[in-house]
């Protein structure tokens with residue numbers, strides 16, 4: 001099939017190479033000329049494990065190309081909308097890019113004769129496709145959904161750092177369809193995948209994505225709460241989580257207690273779900289508690305530093321890890337930003353290091369933060385070291401010799417760490 005993908009971020013580009021790798025002809029549309037140029041030269045505009053190799057081989061064998069021009073949509077059968085919906089203020093989803101993509105595609109459809117399906121992959125709150133995207137498409141195309149064109153919501157569950165793998169090996173495929181014909185067209189793309197394909201309504205597909213992310217976040221905030229209690233009682237929460245995880249109804253994944261969750265999805269999606277519930281007249285207390293716990297958890301690290309070395313005024317604190325998790329340079333809603341804000345508020349000087357996220361962090365952190373070229377340089381001379389992201393290079397014991405260490409991600413073995421540093425685990 002011929003496919004167009006609007007938006008070339010993590011979701012769009014991983015989707016594009018996944019489809020191109022399955023033999024489809026894919027054109028990536030993006031309004032950033034620099035991104036288009038990079039992709040056409042076989043390069044990836046974002047740092048994501050394995051992505052550049054895939055882009056290079058698909059561009060090389062002619063299954064993938066990029067374009068700035070919405071006109072290229074006309075020559076394809078299905079368009080995936082993968083533009084961002086992240087709003088840094090977290091006051092809800094930002095519809096600007098979604099609406100502009102729908103207007104762009106709609107404009108092309110107004111002149112196209114054959115059938116065309118629009119598949120929404122961008123994460124949008126339940127109701128958005130029917131209330132915002134379809135009306136925009138209908139207005140721009142002068143056609144009616146279900147007659148002139150088809151619409152589905154086909155959410156992506158990709159994890160940053162593993163997006164290529166997540167697209168190739170999904171756990172399930174969700175197709176929320178406006179009508180049967182739209183659903184059939186998109187299902188035909190996925191027939192070879194040996195996983196359940198769920199055909200449902202558009203709003204249910206949107207909710208499946210939000211509910212899944214909220215559940216993952218609930219697991220994290222839950223284990224962080226258990227971890228905070230364990231810390232007070234002198235129990236190791238990792239022993240507890242390991243044993244809980246043997247119960248298949250619970251499962252071990254997403255029970256790593258620590259500095260909390262960040263990223264472009266979990267915090268924003270849950271905030272958005274709380275708002276959606278509120279607008280529908282329901283107060284989502286559990287979801288609010290998940291967010292409250294997550295807001296407080298990074299601050300605990302700064303408080304622990306204060307208890308370990310005394311008043312932080314004039315003290316130097318090394319912060320290791322800025323990205324919201326290892327394997328990515330993404331700092332959106334990263335716990336590191338909250339830890340650093342707390343430290344600065346308490347009067348500390350902050351020396352920060354991350355193997356890949358320094359450029360992104362520099363754009364959002366105050367000028368007073370000093371960025372270091374290596375973990376060792378950040379640690380040298382610091383009164384206290386806080387580990388916020390579990391990059392492998394922070395698991396080296398010799399880095400911490402003789403230091404006060406606040407471990408927010410279990411990079412060190414607490415049973416050994418006391419021998420070479422003054423060790424404090426956030427939940428253990």
Ligand code: UDX
Nearest residue numbers: 156157158159160254255256260261262263265324325
């Ligand atoms: C998440 C979902 O996993 C994915 O399905 C969805 O499509 C998008 O949102 P992502 O944001 O890439 O993916 O990150 P994820 O790997 O889920 O981690 C999110 C945050 O939770 C990170 O900050 C991570 O450090 C934290 N986390 C994760 C924990 O604190 N403990 C855990 O046990 C797992």
